[in-house]
Amino acid sequence: MAREKYYLYRYEPSLVAAVIFVVLFGISTILHIFQAWRSKSRFLIPFIIGGLFETIGYIGRILSSHDRESLSPFILQTLLILLGPALFAASIYMILGRVIILTNGEKFSLIRQKFLTKLFVTGDVLSFLMQCAGGGIMAVAKDDQKKVDLGQRVVLAGLFVQIFFFGFFLVTAIVFQLRARKHLTSLAVNLPWMKHLNVLYGTSVLILIRSVFRVIEYIQGNNGYLLRSEVFLYVFDAVLMLAVMVSLNGVHPGEIAALLREKSERGSLVELGRPGTEAGKGGRGEAVAV
Structure with missing residues (x-):
């Protein structure tokens, strides 16, 4: 039985949405x-670069809206x-690693700070390379179904790696927060670590949802329901990733980076006391190590 033809797009890519x-x-x-x-935030x-990828990627969809059979923009x-x-x-x-450094909270983390960033970034690089390899195979092998299937499996494996590390990362962040909040309450006055953790949770969940969408998309394949309508790409990928960036x-x-520089310049202590706070009673703030 002959395989169904592989289509670059099963719809007309929207110029307006891409623009x-x-x-x-x-x-x-x-x-x-x-x-x-x-803010001098090199991290x-x-x-x-991810933002540039997204921007240029949708430029590719603009080009595809004029010629959906053209391979290069696809x-x-x-x-x-x-x-x-x-x-x-x-x-x-x-970000989590820097929050831990800022609050001197390594004792509250599941993983030692010096290993935490290395572990998760290594997993992310692995996921990136697998998705890159699989996407490349699929993109250039549209007339070879065996290679297309191989590319899909590699991308799926990369997405599963990403979901695994993101899930473990969220567990690590939540455990840190639950352990630290009982001991670092006073830090919330001047050090907005909880604010950044909350944004970290939100952006992580958005990326997880997007990754799950991509997994389902690749499991269904080129003839799947999700690839037959462009709206799913925008709802479950474009909108979610834009929300992460915004x-x-x-x-x-960068606020964390600035506070870390201030901490470094002051040695290892930052004066946190403020009038009206527990640390600031008696006109003298308590020096808290951060």
Whole structure:
């Protein structure tokens, strides 16, 4: 029995939707570049590259809207939109490590801080490379069904790796919060670590939802329900990844980088006391190590 023909697109790619998201991702990425430069947050470089991937990926969809049989823009959008969230994840992993350093909270973490970032970023790199390899195989082998199937399996494996590490990362962050909040309550006055943890949870869940969507999409295959309508890509990928970027525009982790520099300049102590707080009673603040 002959296999069904592999189609690059089973719909007409929307020019309007692609233009809208190129503009939105582009604006958010430019803002992230400025914010990272101003706050000297080099650990956000992967996040910025992820934003560039998303922007250029949707430019590929603009090109595909004019010629949906053209292979080059299809490969461009397939790879870059697929890989962008893995780069977002790399920076998100680093945020937790910096929160732990800021609060001197390593004793509350499941994993020692010096291993935490390395572990999760290593998992993210593995996921990135697997998705890149699988996406590349699929993009250039549209007339060879065996290679297409192989590419899909490799991408699926990469997505499962991403989901596993993200799930473990969320568990690690939640355990840290539950253990630390009883002992670091006073830090909430001047050090907004909980604010950044909450944004970390939100962005992580969004990336997880997107990854699960991609898993289902690849399991269904080229003839699957999700690939027959463009709306699913925008609802479960574009909108969610834009929300990740905008969330970190609004609560930018460069604030953590600035506080870490201040901590370093002061030695190892930051004066946290304020009039009216428990630490500030008697006109003298309690020095708390952060």
